[in-house]
Amino acid sequence: MSEPAKFVTGSTMRHVIVMAATGSIGLVAVFLVDALNLFYISLLGQQELAAAIGYAGTLIFFSTSISIGLSISATAITSRAIGAGERARARQLAAASIIYTTLIMGLTAAICFPYLGSLVHFMGARGDTARLTVEFMQIVFPSLPLIGIGMSMAGLLRAAGDAKRAMYVTLVAAAATVVLDPIFIFALDLGIHGAAISTVLARFTLIIVGYHGLKKVHNMLALPSPDVLRSTVRPYLYIAMPAILTQLATPVGNAYMTIVIAGYGDDAVAGWAVVGRLIPVAFGALFALSGAVGPILGQNYGALRFDRLYSTMRDAFLVIIIYSIGVWVVLFFAADFIAALFGVEGEARDLVLFFCEFVSLTFLFAGMLFVANAAFNNLGYPIISTVFNWGRSTLGIIPFVWIGSHYYGATGALAGYGLGGVFFGIAAAIVCLRIIRNIADRPPSEPPGDVGIQVPPTANSPFTTSKGAT
Template sequence: MSESAKFVTGSTMRHVIVMAATGSVGLVAVFLVDALNLFYISLLGQQELAAAIGYAGTLIFFTTSIGIGLAIASTAITSRAIGAGRREEARELATTSLIYTAVIMALAALACLPYLDAIVHFLGARDETARLTVEFLLIVFPSMPLLGIGMCMSGLLRAAGDAKRAMYVTLFAGAATAVLDPIFIFGFDLGIHGAAISTVLTRFVLIFVGYYGLRRIHNLLALPSMPVLTGTLRPYLYIGLPAIMTQLATPVGNAYMTIEIAGYGDAAVAGWAVVGRLIPVAFGALFALSGAVGPILGQNYGALRFDRLYSTMRNSFIVIIAYTLVVWMLLFISSDYIAALFGVDGEAGEMVVFFCEYVSLTFLFTGMLFVANAAFNNLGYPLMSTIFNWGRSTLGIIPFVWIGSHYYGALGALAGYGLGAVFFGIAAAIACLRIIRGIAQKPPTEPPPPTDIQVSPAANSPFTSGKGAT
């Protein structure tokens, strides 16, 4: 057991709370600035600009999800190596992960660029709103590899157990955005284009802060040998591809929601855009918790501490319930003030208030789904997270949103968006706990090498570990 594997000892509740708290500070800072960005745009007094930010956000969320999936793979394979005491291997795995992330994110951006007009039109944007959306995306999209590398670096810091510096990666980037946004939007009078330029510049901050933590503080980066570089590709993609598919499910569901809402006009889209910014600000801790649980599970799995897997998940669910109830009460009380803050009224304002008072409570089950997916990805069952997330984003969104929209309009669509999470959140939590119980009953004879992940149907586990196959 390596001294650097800090999650294999001590209270799992403390690890969960510390990792989630520090992670949520960084995430909420970024999402809060994103919401502030929308607020700045709203001050320009053109509803088309706010709607354009909403459409652009849907597509950026889609590509960002690829980066999240790759960061999950990077964190999983590196945290296992750290937990098993393979420090040198962990250093090479970390660097290899960054290389793969940069290449895949660049390819994803290049694949989307020629089709931006068609994609934006498909989402429902028209005329001036469509033109502004495409111009915003043309500035932001080429920087997608920078975002992917920055997200991966933050995940690697969490894999090392450094929750504080993982938080700094996004916290400093958020602070940079808060400073640069008004300068470019108002100071240089660039409007929505200034917001796009500010977004690109702050992604360099992500990389600078992440590199400093990984290289100077933890010495967790090393030039990989050719065997590690080539040998890591299979386990990286074994986790990364299902994780990407898992993450892509959410923006697909959101895209359907955006298309449905677009039928009610720019006012409804503007209201949905505000809700889209409010969700990560209010529930950033749940997003952060899903990222926090992964390294804890990965280190303990690599160290063969299977008793700590169950306690980690149990404590995570307790935190989810307590946090969601508190946030829901705060949103319920302040719903009218939140709508006024973003300057939305009429149909847009009704959507924001309805979300705060009712739909926000369903994030209790969304949080359970997030954390269960993190467990699936880090314990060798990434396809389970894919199945549950796609189930949520298709069967848990499309019929509910369609029925709600058909009978109750835009508010009914929003209600349907929340209700579908209930069923899939509960089912994912049950499946996750059953898998952990199975792992504890049939433990492997030695830690699973992160660079030798294979499918082993006969052993009912996707891992073999050299001589000691499970």
């Protein structure tokens, strides 16, 4: 018997909180891997090693962003099928999504690998710092398909309504890093190369845990036929390509920030590296909310429960406000402790303190942008999401960072980084709510960009697959 769609009934606030809470733990675990690498490397007492991890983190953020974009598409098309009661179709869509993810991430790794040295140089790394960054990335970069598959599997588990197992996917990977980092960095005396090796090994656990949840627990994977793979390409890419562009906007803005900060020396880069690790750890719930509301919106859209779309977004925005203010208060009073924990001094310490005490509050508006983008992607308007995120990462970062840097140095650049996104967060929230109200007032005959795929019976899939089949 088919599992019912979990999110089409019950309190939307409860669904948002449960999905966000478990999702934030899982997503923080992904970025905690980088934070742990930085922490362990900082214990070696060499500033160029910490700076190298900072540069590498920017490149890793690029690859992770592509993975998140692909997982958004997998979640959207699968959750709609589940909401419509088409479980058989959902199983093949889930498997097809994983196949596409593997191919796209493998191609990305193959294209970028020969140019790692140029990319690192472009970001401003020089000398030993540049060499160490390239050596780190040469070990980590070939594992891009692993992180892509793992992120998609976590998204598919959320699409099925299993927030707990989606959390386990990335949580286990972080736990593996906690164990492996000290072994490879200190016990085997491999330093930054050991951190890279442990990162790759930890990514294998993503797939192991994700496969168990999808296949063994939910039976959510069915080998798609060639016809299904061909017919799924268009709807998958319809969401995936704008979603990838949307996700890439953030690391582009971060890369510009890194280039500006690099002009102030390794101390400033080390401070920015700490800030770069604090952001996802402290505000993981905001990042997770975008993944949390997607399956809820997708299932209700597929079930034609348009009335629940508005309540889901309203509840999500309320959670953002409360959470962001709470985290800012904690960071404000813990600023000195955080700086001491990472052992930063001088300008690096000034940047960490300034972020904790002032800039962190602006993530309230970043959270609004993240969640609005999730709505755009899952409701059939992925291009709007792309426009807003690129607007924030260009017009909302470049001029503000340049002006702040020009007048107030590295600290001013950091202030511009935070303040530039305020307008885009507010505007995205307003547009999102208007679109949802229009959908509720004038329900479409079928959702924009809907996955109109009829999956035929195949030798590999011995079940009926007509519309509404389970």
